[in-house]
Amino acid sequence: MLADIFLAEPLNNLWVGKDPFVAVEALDGPVYRQKEGRVVFRVELDGAAYFVKIHRGIGWREIFKNLLSFRLPVLGARQELLAIRCLEQAGIPTLKPVGYGRRGLNPARQHSFLITEELAPTISLEDYCQDWERTPPPLPLKRALIDRVADTLRGMHGAGLNHRDCYLCHFLLHTDCPPAPDNLRLSVIDLHRSQVRSRVPLRWRDKDLAGLYFSALHIGLTRNDKLRFLKRYFRQPLRDILIREASLLSWLERKAARLLERYRRKYAPGVQT
Template sequence: MSSPQLFLDEPFRSLWAAQDPFAAVEALQGTVYRELEGRRTLRTEVAGRGYFVKIHRGVGCAEIVKNLLSLRLPVLGAENEWLAIRRLTEIGVDTMRVVAYGLRGSNPARQRSFIVSEELAPTVSLEDYCLDWPNNPPAVGLKRALIRRVAWIAGSMHRAGVNHRDLYICHFLLHLDSPPTPATLRLSLIDLHRAQLRTATPRRWRDKDLAALYFSVLDVPLTTRDLLRFLTAYFARPLRLVLREEEALLGDLAQERQRLQKRFARKSAAGEMT
């Protein structure tokens, strides 16, 4: 049996002194956001400060087989999120700060793990921040700065060999310590439990992330110039080269957008008829 992996920072280093961290994390109380047989997510408070806790109890052989037969990669525990956060922090991408992490067991079906991160507050998700843009457009400079920052985060992540697998704008948090301006805005990328890490991100997984991001801004009033601005910042290359070298990607994204728009139009029409 492999040795447990364990990282504890304050306040949990002191709070769990002389305790089994794997038992102590199970005893934490708070607001539960998700409760499944193999996973629990909650928000807890220690000394007036908020923390998010994810506990993985092993998914079981049946769940692993079911995911593989569906051509999906199962989430086996907290290790991928721990490693992804470390790598993003190394390259300067703002993300969660881990204060406790543990992994025990070598059998993926029975492995137990947990990760505790500081609550990022005050923040708002980009999805919520953009909701009123059709009625209340942001200042042009701020919108362009946000586009460039999202593009830089996505590009930096992919160039560092990380793909998110849930890259929607709801997983970008805008910090509100002070009113965001083009010069001071700060975005953090969260929810990395499905992330994959390699020495280089395969084109297939890069494009899946970009398609997800593109889909998540369908209701955000972005112009063609805004999208071109994103591509220039994401690829960090002149636009003329991007348009020439990434022609296949751009075609795929356009088709995916049309497909999703038609799909949701059909769903809306069906809802109105019932």
């Protein structure tokens, strides 16, 4: 049973008279991620590049597993589409959807898809900043990027959206022009786990801040860099932030350390850094 669908150009022309769900399942391209009933791959259609995300249902077992672990399961593509619309309304650059569909009433077997334009040329901030510790960037550029990330995250939270995977790898820096302090374009991606409300609870705001801090632990940020981010994000005098948010700042250090330890156990067991 078809619940919701939209197609923009050129999909509307390419798939006229076709079942969009059959058409999207017939697409093929390099797979970037495949996990828990969701596949993400890249395709080229009519001379343009797109990313396709298909959700085929995660099953009741996975739903209950998430709920018992106090995690909200991702049931389909609608969650990401709502997040994109939220960021668009807030004026925060993000993905541009050109196709979406959702059918099925059973949440464990819901079939949905989301097709977005490829953002290119871009580089993730994780890759762009990975050599900063050994080769620091020009100070004006570094400060401008810190400001832009802080402004973006503040804008997201102000719009009622928390990311849930708030890492540097999910901020894309556009490189069609060489990045410069007065010429920086950042887009937020990978929003399938995001939550949209009228107001972001402090718990989820803090989780986003912790994830971002964890992902920036090894890019050579100084104490002044961190203080600059805090001042830009909270828009308060630094002295007031250090007093009012003392418990948060202490928690961020502990949470980032736990995330780092979890990462090491999963991806680099036995490696000491």
